[in-house]
Amino acid sequence: MKAEIIAVGSELLTPDRADTNSLFLTERLNRLGIEVTRKSIVGDNLGSIQDTFRAALERVELVVASGGLGPTEDDLTRDAVAELLRLRLVRNEGVIRAIQERFQSFGRSMAENNARQAMVPEGATILENKRGTAPGLWIESKQSIIVLLPGPPRELKAMFQSEVEPRLAPRAPASRLHHHELRVAGLPESDLDQRIAPIYKTYADVETTLLASPGEIEVHFRIWSADGAEAERRLDELERHVALAIGEFIISTDGETMEQVVGQLLTANHATIATAESCTAGLVAERLTRVAGSSAYFLGGVVCYSNEMKTAFAGVPAALIEAHGAVSAEVARSLAEGIRRRTGAALGIGVTGVAGPSGGTPAKPIGTVHIALAAAGGTIERGVVFPGDRERIRWQAAQAALDMVRRHFIGASALGTSGTRGGAARTPGGKTSPKA
Amino acid sequence: MKAEIIAVGSELLTPDRADTNSLFLTERLNRLGIEVTRKSIVGDNLGSIQDTFRAALERVELVVASGGLGPTEDDLTRDAVAELLRLRLVRNEGVIRAIQERFQSFGRSMAENNARQAMVPEGATILENKRGTAPGLWIESKQSIIVLLPGPPRELKAMFQSEVEPRLAPRAPASRLHHHELRVAGLPESDLDQRIAPIYKTYADVETTLLASPGEIEVHFRIWSADGAEAERRLDELERHVALAIGEFIISTDGETMEQVVGQLLTANHATIATAESCTAGLVAERLTRVAGSSAYFLGGVVCYSNEMKTAFAGVPAALIEAHGAVSAEVARSLAEGIRRRTGAALGIGVTGVAGPSGGTPAKPIGTVHIALAAAGGTIERGVVFPGDRERIRWQAAQAALDMVRRHFIGASALGTSGTRGGAARTPGGKTSPKA
Numbered sequence: 001m002k003a004e005i006i007a008v009g010s011e012l013l014t015p016d017r018a019d020t021n022s023l024f025l026t027e028r029l030n031r032l033g034i035e036v037t038r039k040s041i042v043g044d045n046l047g048s049i050q051d052t053f054r055a056a057l058e059r060v061e062l063v064v065a066s067g068g069l070g071p072t073e074d075d076l077t078r079d080a081v082a083e084l085l086r087l088r089l090v091r092n093e094g095v096i097r098a099i100q101e102r103f104q105s106f107g108r109s110m111a112e113n114n115a116r117q118a119m120v121p122e123g124a125t126i127l128e129n130k131r132g133t134a135p136g137l138w139i140e141s142k143q144s145i146i147v148l149l150p151g152p153p154r155e156l157k158a159m160f161q162s163e164v165e166p167r168l169a170p171r172a173p174a175s176r177l178h179h180h181e182l183r184v185a186g187l188p189e190s191d192l193d194q195r196i197a198p199i200y201k202t203y204a205d206v207e208t209t210l211l212a213s214p215g216e217i218e219v220h221f222r223i224w225s226a227d228g229a230e231a232e233r234r235l236d237e238l239e240r241h242v243a244l245a246i247g248e249f250i251i252s253t254d255g256e257t258m259e260q261v262v263g264q265l266l267t268a269n270h271a272t273i274a275t276a277e278s279c280t281a282g283l284v285a286e287r288l289t290r291v292a293g294s295s296a297y298f299l300g301g302v303v304c305y306s307n308e309m310k311t312a313f314a315g316v317p318a319a320l321i322e323a324h325g326a327v328s329a330e331v332a333r334s335l336a337e338g339i340r341r342r343t344g345a346a347l348g349i350g351v352t353g354v355a356g357p358s359g360g361t362p363a364k365p366i367g368t369v370h371i372a373l374a375a376a377g378g379t380i381e382r383g384v385v386f387p388g389d390r391e392r393i394r395w396q397a398a399q400a401a402l403d404m405v406r407r408h409f410i411g412a413s414a415l416g417t418s419g420t421r422g423g424a425a426r427t428p429g430g431k432t433s434p435k436a
Numbered sequence: 437m438k439a440e441i442i443a444v445g446s447e448l449l450t451p452d453r454a455d456t457n458s459l460f461l462t463e464r465l466n467r468l469g470i471e472v473t474r475k476s477i478v479g480d481n482l483g484s485i486q487d488t489f490r491a492a493l494e495r496v497e498l499v500v501a502s503g504g505l506g507p508t509e510d511d512l513t514r515d516a517v518a519e520l521l522r523l524r525l526v527r528n529e530g531v532i533r534a535i536q537e538r539f540q541s542f543g544r545s546m547a548e549n550n551a552r553q554a555m556v557p558e559g560a561t562i563l564e565n566k567r568g569t570a571p572g573l574w575i576e577s578k579q580s581i582i583v584l585l586p587g588p589p590r591e592l593k594a595m596f597q598s599e600v601e602p603r604l605a606p607r608a609p610a611s612r613l614h615h616h617e618l619r620v621a622g623l624p625e626s627d628l629d630q631r632i633a634p635i636y637k638t639y640a641d642v643e644t645t646l647l648a649s650p651g652e653i654e655v656h657f658r659i660w661s662a663d664g665a666e667a668e669r670r671l672d673e674l675e676r677h678v679a680l681a682i683g684e685f686i687i688s689t690d691g692e693t694m695e696q697v698v699g700q701l702l703t704a705n706h707a708t709i710a711t712a713e714s715c716t717a718g719l720v721a722e723r724l725t726r727v728a729g730s731s732a733y734f735l736g737g738v739v740c741y742s743n744e745m746k747t748a749f750a751g752v753p754a755a756l757i758e759a760h761g762a763v764s765a766e767v768a769r770s771l772a773e774g775i776r777r778r779t780g781a782a783l784g785i786g787v788t789g790v791a792g793p794s795g796g797t798p799a800k801p802i803g804t805v806h807i808a809l810a811a812a813g814g815t816i817e818r819g820v821v822f823p824g825d826r827e828r829i830r831w832q833a834a835q836a837a838l839d840m841v842r843r844h845f846i847g848a849s850a851l852g853t854s855g856t857r858g859g860a861a862r863t864p865g866g867k868t869s870p871k872a
Contacts, residue, residue, distance in 0.1 A: 013472050015463035016647055016656060018454055027451035036449050038484065041475040048474065055491065211452055220452060275739070281725035282718025285739040289717035292793050292826060300745035302738050303711070303721040309736035309779065313749065343745065357728050390728055 001034045001173050004056040008068035008077050009151055010043035021066045021149075021156050028160060030177040032168055033224070034062060044068060049080035057144050062168075067151030069134040071113040077148055078119060078137070085141050087121035095126060099133045127163040131155045138167060145171075174226035180235045182219040182242065183251040185258065185403050189217055192246065199241045206238060214392050215399030216251070216258065248412035251403075258402045259287045265409040266297040271346040273405065275301030276314040276339035278326065279353035279369060283398040299343045304335070314338035314350070325364070327352050329381045332370035336381075340374045347408070348374040349401050355390045369397040373404045380404070437470045437609050440492040444504035444513050445587055446479040457502045457585075457592050464596060466613040468604055469660070470498060480504060485516035493580050498604075503587035505570040507549040513584055514555060514573070521577050523557035531562060535569045563599040567591045574603060581607075610662035616671045618655040618678065619687040621694060621839045625653055628682065635677045642674060650828050651835030652687070652694065684848035687839075694838045695723045701845040702733040707782040709841065711737030712750040712775035714762065715789035715805060719834040735779045740771070750774035750786070761800070763788050765817045768806035772817075776810040783844070784810040785837050791826045805833040809840045816840070 005026070007019040019041055026036045037060060042048040049068065056063045068077030082089050095118035103110040117134045120126060127136030127147075132155040137148040147164055149156045184192055189212040200208040200221070211218040221238055225231035243250060252261050266273060275285045285301040288294055302313040307326055310316040315338035316331055324330040332350045340348025353369030360366035365385060372381040382404065386396040441462070443455040455477055462472045473496060478484040485504065492499045504513030518525050531554035539546040553570045556562060563572030563583075568591040573584040583600055585592045620628055625648040636644040636657070647654040657674055661667035679686055688697050702709060711721045721737040724730055738749040743762055746752040751774035752767055760766040768786045776784025789805030796802035801821060808817040818840065822832040 011645060013462065013475065014645065014658075015459050015466065016645065016654075018456060018459055020454060023451050023454055026449065030451065037479060037481075038488075039449065039477040043473060045473075052474075209447065209450070209452060218452075222450075277718075280722075281734075282713075282721035282737065282739060285718035286716075286722050289739075289741065290827065295741050298717075299742050300738065300740045300749065301718065302736065302749065303718060303725075304736045305725070305731050306735050312778070313736065313738065342748070391726065 001062060001171070002037045002060040003029055003034050003062040003064055004038045004040065004060050005036055006049075006052050006056060006063060006065040007039070007041045007151075008044065008049055008065060009041075010045075010074070012041045012067070013043050019066075021151070021153055024153070024157055025064055025066070025160065028165065029062075029064070030179075030222075032165065032172040033174065033176040034168070034172055035224075044074040044076055046076050046080050046083075049076055050084045053081055053084055053146070057141070057146075061143055062145050062147070064147045064149065064164075066149045066156055069117065069136070069148060069150050071111070071116050071133070075116065075134075078116075078121070081137075081139065081146060081148065082121040085121070085139065085146075087123060087139070089119040089121055091115070092118045092120045092126065095120065095135050098128075098135075102133055125167075127159055129155055129159055130162070131158050136163060138164070175224050176226070176228060176231075178223045178225060178228065178231040178235055180221045180239055180253070181255050182221075182239065182253055183255070183258075184217045184219060184246065184249050185215060185251050185399060185406075186249050187217070187246065192217055192219075192249075195245050196242050199245060200238060203234065203238050206234065214388065215396045248407065248410060251406065257290075258399060258406070259290050262288065262402050262405050263291040263294055263297065265406060266347075269346075269409055271409075272297050272299050272344075273347045273349065274299045274339045274343040274345035275349045275351075275401075276310075276335035277301060277303050277349075277351045278305060278310070278335070279355045280351045280394050280398045280401070281305065283394055284349060284351060284401050287398055287402065299345045301349075302339060310335065313342075315342060327354055327364050327368055327370065329370050329372070329383055332372035333374070333379050333381050336372035336374035337379055346375065347405060349405070350374070351397055351401055353393070353397055355393045355397075357390060367393050369393065369400070371397065371401045371404060373401075373408060375408065380408075437498060437607070438473045438496040439465055439470050439498040439500055440474045440476065440496050441472055442485075442488050442492060442499060442501040443475070443477045443587075444480065444485055444501060445477075446481075446510070448477045448503070449479050455502075457587070457589055460589070460593055461500055461502075461596065464601065465498075465500070466615075468601065468608040469610065469612040470604070470608055471660075480510040480512055482512050482516050482519075485512055486520045489517055489520055489582070493577070493582075497579055498581050498583070500583045500585065500600075502585045502592055505553065505572070505584060505586050507547070507552050507569070511552065511570075514552075514557070517573075517575065517582060517584065518557040521557070521575065521582075523559065523575070525555040525557055527551070528554045528556045528562065531556065531571055534564075534571075538569055561603075563595055565591055565595055566598070567594050572599060574600070611660050612662070612664065612667075614659045614661060614664065614667040614671060616657045616675055616689070617691050618657075618675065618689055619691070619694075620653045620655060620682065620685050621651060621687050621835060621842075623653070623682065623685050628653055628655075628685075631681050632678050635681060636674060639670065639674050642670065650824065651832040684843065684846060687842065693726075694835060694842070695726050698724065698838050698841050699727040699730055699733065701842060702783075705782075705845055707845075708733050708735050708780075709783045709785065710735045710775045710779040710781035711785045711787075711837075712746075712771035713737060713739050713785075713787045714741060714746065714771070715791045716787045716830050716834045716837070717741065719830055720785060720787060720837050723834055723838065735781045737785075738775060746771065749778075751778060763790055763800050763804055763806065765806050765808070765819055768808035769810070769815050769817050772808035772810035773815055782811065783841060785841070786810070787833055787837055789829070789833055791829045791833075793826060803829050805829065805836070807833065807837045807840060809837075809844060811844065816844075 005022045040052050068075045100110045125138040134150040139146040207222040209220040223231045282303045288298050304310040314335045316334040335350025336348040350372040356366035367386040386393045441458045476488050504511045536546045561574040570586040575582040643658040645656040659667045718739045724734045740746040750771045752770040771786025772784040786808040792802035803822040806819045822829045
């Protein structure tokens, strides 16, 4: 079964808004074994909407559309599809009542233009909208199914899951999409691919995609199969082989983020943590605390941009800064050890570096970052030169700091290689390896 | 002149990747006075690509496509378009040499499959790719222009600006898109619209779009006009009228972010700042320091999640926490005053709240946040209940803290109303105002 997705809305043809509903719809359709073969984005224009539906209905059995179901005169999807299929629009009193009740629950009365949303093509099934006023529509025509959904993502998602999936599931093909995901840190994309391509290439039935972002790469494995157990077995096996090849670089196998994984490791080890950040300026603390419940292990941190603050809040000796400079292995160590001592945390993180765009020198170019992790057993430190702009350097530094914590607990070497897309990271004073 | 954009690539039909090139292309085309009337996304399939180009060429004078120009067998855009237009593909030795030289500069030799990229439809103009191997193509056919661009955004953007715009400009219509943008904080979307709709509706020639994100709303004004000076005059006038209506809620009129504006105000006033954050956990510090050069005014901050840290790092008296609770106006004030005192900064920010998902009580529900700003003239404090999940609550709290700094300098009341899309914010203990 193949599907096309149509997004209706003139705002989607401006530079400001991208259609993101289709990513969600694609994922849910794929899980039902339905492949998406085309996406079209059209404005609020009756003729364009009709052209697009007509062409799609000639090609595929399922057309899923979003947008254009609201109360205003610009909302034309309902009218366009009814006219195209020669279906009469009939005012549905049940829908009117539901909209009126929704307004009443907010203490308002329904504006008359909302009645447009109650116009239903003859024979169509109404899909209830629990999160808004515009109902969806399910229309069957010859060999095709047309599903019309409201544009706002939270309304569309809820409606698709509760109203559309149960109706599609019995008609969906036996062959479904099975999907596994690995997250990898500490390896550039080219190195990662070089290591794992010989493995995934032997799985001709598995589609492999690498998606790199600064400091992290997602590896997606997908397989279409009617035999779910066999597909999962193949994916598990592939994942095991990849894990053997790159083991310690794998952050998670179930979509968890670096900060979630670090949080789980801290929790499992009954360990607490504190941070002393200069160039990342709170990003490590902010990421650690994105995780609900992080107050159980995160004690706190300091952001010490000035030398005085490094001394006042993390106890870095002024003479040490004087001797080695604020961006140095020694100061990173002192930050980590100082914050650990002052907070009584099991682990202390110290980060200092040059995020740019100014402040670089030949000896300490922009991107130079020193990261230290202090623990009961001693302190380890790592110096890296990250590529990219200020934001990217800070993000990669925070990622590397969190990865040091992860590696601390899994007993891996603290270092690994580093940097992903957009140029490899290098050690300070070292040479950049070119990237084609 | 109207254009359609076609994105080619099977990866764009998976749940992982959205086409983002079209946002850039739309902006650049709009500036040339060219309207985008449709976007299509197709997989790496010869028939689908041809269908899409054929239909587009029947509708518009300009088709801009991205992707499918690379060296692999999946890269079919070149072949599809040549076949559709019945143009012979000829191997271009100049392109071969350019690719070979590119490989040599990396110390590699060219893999033979790259020669595919040198196949050029007869009569087509080659668009040089300074950032990659795949050249672009400019093909004129009857009344239409077809522009084929490589998929990687950095290659596409550079090529469009240097190779395509100079060729399009002389053919583009006299009517161009003129665009102004306001950023607004502290007003819910519905309130903002209620205040400014009576103004912008009197400008029938201006297209107005409100784009809300947590804590901030972008207001875009667009006008298509052949008379640039008059268009700018109209936009300036509209902007002035809107500024009179909502003055102090406007963060910027030129796309600057909250943290950039706050940085400029601190710099202009020779003021320094320091932060003591609990629930935002470094986000305020991290945002302040996203701005290059922020080390001139940001002294540092503390993230004090535990009560002990609030006392140790910001000098909040343990008895105060005991008496009022860690989430209270009193503790926010004490955090702000304590960090100001300890760092010697001109301004101190204190933030404490319940970000959730747990920790809420009937008296202090999830979303309750107290924010204080300490200055030489005294301390102001603001209590808010923000809607949304953990991430959203933290973001809005940081936004509100930065907005208090902004308001401090422009001499506005520190408070304003708050909350944007997704439900209005309210004061603790108050009632939520419903949002339709």
